[in-house]
Amino acid sequence: MQILRERKGMTRSVLGGLLGKSPDWVKDVERGRVQPPGVDMVYRIAQALRVRDLSDLTGRPDVHVDLFIGPGHPRLAAVRAAVDALPIGSPTATPPRPEHLSARLAAAWAARHSAPDHRERIGALLPELIRDAQMAVQHAELPAQWRAAQAVLAEVYSLSQFFLAYQPDSSLLWRVAERSMVAAQQSADPHTIGVSAWLLAQAHRDTGPDHYDAADTITQQTLDYLTPLLPDAEDDVLAIAGALTFEAGYTAARRGETATAWRYWDTAQAMAEQLPGAYYHPVTSFSQAIMGAHAVTVAVELHAGRESVRQAARADASTIPSRPRRARHRIEQARGYQLDGQPDVAIATLDQAFEAAPETIRYNGYARSIILEECEAKVTARRRRAAELAVKVGLLAA
DSSP, X not given: OHHHHHHTTOOHHHHXXXXXXXXXXXXXXXXXXXXXXXXXXXXXXXXXXXXXXXXXXHOOTTOOOBTTSOOOOTTHHHHHHHHHSOXXXXXXXXXXXXXXXXXXXXXXXXXXXXXXXXXXXXXXXXXXXHHHHHHHHHHOOSHHHHHHHHHHHHHHHHHHHHHHTTSXXXXXXXXXXXXXXXXXXXXXXXXXXXXXXXXXXXXXXXXXXXXXXXXXXXXXXXXXXXXXXXXXXXXXXXXXXXXXHHHHHHHHHHHTOHHHHXXXXXXXXXXXXXXXXXXXXXXTOOSTTTHHHHHHHHHHHTTOHHHHHHHHHHOOGGGOXXXXXXXXXXXXXXXXXXXXXXXXXXXXXXXXXXHHOHHHHHTOHHHHHHHHHHTTOSSHHHHHHHHHHHHHHTSSOO
């Protein structure tokens, strides 16, 4: 801890302040005068020192924890239990009808988009939805019923992925992503296949550079499948094709391929313009309203600070109806301002993200990183504002 603290030029007073502890407590820990801190405090120390892996702090190479993952949500255990349970129901149980499950799913998506505590809302709904969707597949008697039930099950798993993002159980996220893709393929429904592929590609991309090729393959294969259907497709199918097109650009931006990333964005923009002005895809948020936010994301992923700020000024967050998606857009804007050397604006923008959806910023690694960095700012007013936001988000004790 002392080595990492001194390497960052941080005093014991500053580190103690970030941890809600005294400088003497920090000194005692560094000198080995007290018992080693517990797991929660070790995690907070690692965050304050901006350590990306716990092994860097503990000195134990067998302890690898990615600190870009947020804290576990209280509903995580119940969702995990529902996913891990064997889908074996009573043979006498009456399975829910797919259309009833679809109505419950629509209500769950609406809650996710409208509630500031969206993770809590869908976390409460998911265990029963997962069990009922599995039961509907198990008890389907006719091929059409079975395919309809598989489509609903795939979408339930898709909703689960939104809950599991940034949670400390990456293996659970992968199981859900793969099950969603399998159920979607069994459904033979183009829209369902597109949604599951969109989320699976994201899972690969967010795992790191070694998975970029897999993300590109999934995206391109799904677009190849959907493209012949587009001339006669309904809005949802056109939207998922547009969302996948942008995902290809997102991955290209992660690679640093500027021209390719913006070319895909241009194509996705043209696809969005074919949709009704008020249309908003319930899963991917793809729409005319979201393209400005997508432009900010491309610029940020390309590490183009000035372009990020230019795109942030053009994008109108008020047109995004989804609270968590609006909050994520604010976080992307804050990343752009931080890249452009405007940390005060970045903190103010993260405040707006918190107001839109506290649970989005609380579990977002980029937001947490910016806040912790500015908690060490030399400018007193900025450091105070960052610390106040850190308390609201839950990074620091009040």
